[in-house]
Amino acid sequence: MSAAPEVDLAIVGGGIVGLATAERFLARHPGRSVALFEKERALARHQTGRNSGVIHSGIYYKPGSMKARTCLAGKRALEAFCAEENVALETCGKVVVALDELELVQLAKIEERARGNAVPCQRIGKERLAELEPHAAGIAALHVPGTGIVDYPGVCAALARRIERAGGELHLGARATAIGTDGSRVRVASANGVERRARALVNCAGLHSDRVLELAGGSRSARIVPFRGEYYELVPAARHLCRNLIYPVPDPSFPFLGVHFTRLVHGGVECGPNAVLAFAREGYTRGTVVLGDLWDALAYRGFHSLAWKHWRAGLGELHRSFSKAAFVKALQRLCPTIRAEHLVPAPAGVRAQALLEDGALVDDFLIVERGSEVHVLNAPSPAATASLAIADAIVEHVDALLARSSGRAALQTERPA
């Protein structure tokens, strides 16, 4: 067997986290080598290319959590990156609207979190809300002026250009199908015949990250469960109903639920998403079923616990998936003048959410070291916003394990015969 070419770092996954990791590694270590494996024929085809396009400000996340830290640092880094690379970005601000007295209590908690994370925001009353979003309902709102919208596929294209300029290898159509050890190296092989020996490996495989961990010989302590988020978009004549971003006060037990209005950086307004179990890891339509994927979710104890605890919320989301009238009703809570004829279906996205055996959704980002490997096992929203800061954290892990392995190699060479 011929020896596979050697690189310093192999990365599985060409979404925004994998690309940012490759770019940051090469920027920090000029002259080192990276090979990125992406199974699709183009980059950013899954979560990154199908998200809401929002640069989150960091108001929701527990102060001190990795989500909070990397969202704040990542947002600043992403804004600077977009300015340097001429990627479309607009800091348009958003409003989080409270519809009744009960939601005011929750809004106050979010405001406290925002202050804990030092995110500028302001409580506003009905009049100011009407100036910012004339068609929004609400008795009060939190105005977050720093929230923005961005072209994430554009960010990925710019990252790819930087990687290639720095000599990095981007292998498209290269599904990693085997990961093993080869002496002191990790060996990665793809379905289209690319093979590399690497000093370290990073798994950024999103919806398949738990399976890539298994491929490398690890065991899944959490499992990815795919939740499809379905969207409508406003027809051009109704786009005036939302000027920027209108969000509801999130339910603390399901922070990712709750439809909202999002203006897109290249035009148009998206409404949604809901969250229903996808019958395939990449199940972008109701009819897409992959039996292995479905079984993986349905046979999992964690999924049973989740379904048992939250069946009522789950049924509500399912109802909105099948009934446009129910979707419209949910949107009318935020924007009472909206009608079914204002909405046409838009492409869906699927969230990769790690679920524990006890049915708890993993809340924070989860990055795990295993030998010479770093596995990103939970990177849901706001991981696109946070991507450059997550990448910095991953590169620190990689640097530490490369330093340890060089230390080990030095010890081995120094050992007397």
Ligand SMILES: Cc1cc2nc3c(=O)[nH]c(=O)nc-3n(C[C@H](O)[C@H](O)[C@H](O)COP(=O)(O)OP(=O)(O)OC[C@H]3O[C@@H](n4cnc5c(N)ncnc54)[C@H](O)[C@@H]3O)c2cc1C
């Ligand atoms: C509906 C929705 C809305 C969202 N809105 C926002 C938002 O507005 N703002 C925000 O900050 N975040 C948002 N997010 C979250 C954000 O999009 C994700 O957190 C982020 O894109 C994750 O990036 P990633 O690189 O980890 O995963 P992905 O973008 O999914 O990339 C993983 C890549 O790995 C590849 N891959 C998988 N297995 C293999 C293999 N074996 N070999 C080779 N390649 C492989 C896949 O093809 C894929 O390209 C949203 C997510 C969804 C789903």
